[in-house]
Amino acid sequence: MIYITTPIYYPNDRPHLGTAYTTLVADAVARYWRLKGEEVWFLTGTDEHGLKIARAAEERGMTPQAWVDHIVERFHEAWDLLDISHDDFIRTTEDRHTATVQALLTAMRDAGDVYEARYEGPYCVSCEAYYTEDQLVDGVCPIHERPTEIHAEDNYFFRLSAYADRLLAHIEANPEFVTPETRRNEVVSFVEQGLEDISISRASLTWGVPLPWDGSHVAYVWMDALINYVSAAGYLDEPDRFAATWPAWAHLVGKDILRFHAIIWPAMLMSAGLPLPRQIASHGFLLVGGEKMSKSRANQILPGDLVPTFGPDGYRYHFLRDVSFGPDGNFSWEGMAARYNADLANDFGNLVNRTLNLAERYRDGAVPAVAADGPDEAPLREGAAAAVEALAGFEEFKTKQALEGVWRLFRAANAYLEATEPWKLAKDPAQAGRLDEVLNASLEALRVGAIVTWPAMPRAAETLWARLGLDGGPGDGPLAETARFGTFPAVTVTKGDPLFPRIETDE
């Protein structure tokens, strides 16, 4: 089972381009594996505990639960908008999760890795949070710019320090554990500096999961959040499903939360006696005008700002085709529009339009199932094979290379029409048989094209599939069989409207 996860998102913040990016890549990769015929479990969700949620609820005169029930809808809406195909959506306020948090923390405690100690440090009353000396700016709280006080409270701590060597050994033995390599280097150098124990509970807060052995504390939000990955896999009371699902194939994360996933989470799992996920895959940020998106800069862009213009598939294609998974990427409307017009409207959309138009015009949409396999057709077969091969890039989150490779099929198909000139064949009754062959091969290219674009653009692929008059869907798989270039069946195709209407820009 391919178990793939996104982080659980903090619902106080709206899902913006960055959170949507993580989820989108996870979705495309999940679809790729399904297309290959693998069993997939794709998880996303929301992280609903913590001080900020409790406060936001209070400001609105609501209970925290009522507040999160309300705002979690934004995430369902966003993922519906982008055709995200998650199998499960976990919320940390669900019983299945809170009970799992308690079970896992108990397992860590039973392993002797949890102890009680006094935590003392600079505390900002306004933030209701502790800081480290390093975080203070000129000795005052960086947010409120007010002096901090030294506060102390009794907390439970996790013996993270005991796991540094095992963590390093694991990373060395499993080079794929943290990707890309530059992030792996960061993790290694961090662990090599030595690890300190971390506090895993808060006594000052009530909106969280109570510790099973001390109800006056709730689990620190990160402990709570990370455990979602096993909660949703059935750790607590579905042993068969858990055995099939865990360890995860990949946790996708933004680079800002890498350390929690590549250090703290593995140590927690080791302590609880569970195997580690195969891979933590970390991506960069999406920059707008070279700057990080943030509310304060007012440059935050939401998926809903782009989908009305580009459609869910135009949205998905742009981010998968133009953003490399590891480094930071840039977003611009101009770049997105240029990509849309060049690849979707021109190469792919127009190919679909002209091919179906030819089939309707010369054969009323019913092209006989006659195949040719001469020198003219060779590039089509090669293009189809190249597309299928390139698709494997999804296994390493190389979405860019995967789609670049898929486009070789569309280039070949456009060139094929130029080489065979069906519009000329149609003028000569003696060439009727050859025209059938050319139209059949062109339609077959579209059939394969619908399959190989499905992980990235499921809606367009399914629309195309329907126009081709085929049974089932392009995502049915298995890829190795369905994407083999052969003879297009004797069905009736319909032209329909342009799949990707060209976007007019000012220039």
Add this chain to the structure above:
RNA sequence: GGCGGCGUAGCUCAGAGGUAGAGCACCCGGCUCAUAAUCGGGUUGUCGGUGGUUCGAGUCCACCCGCCGCUACCA
């Protein structure tokens, strides 16, 4: 400060010791089935700088310049 990464065509990027690449943009030509679409051809680079190793260096080494990431509790 320490560790790590990046700097290649106007743009986005690939290449990691053997004649500088792709896509977009741009120019020329063809075609007319098609969404001013498509096909063919073409131009563009002191591969950040300096020095070194080598028969040969984007590719290895040293130093320098510029940008960036990490250096513990930020969802």
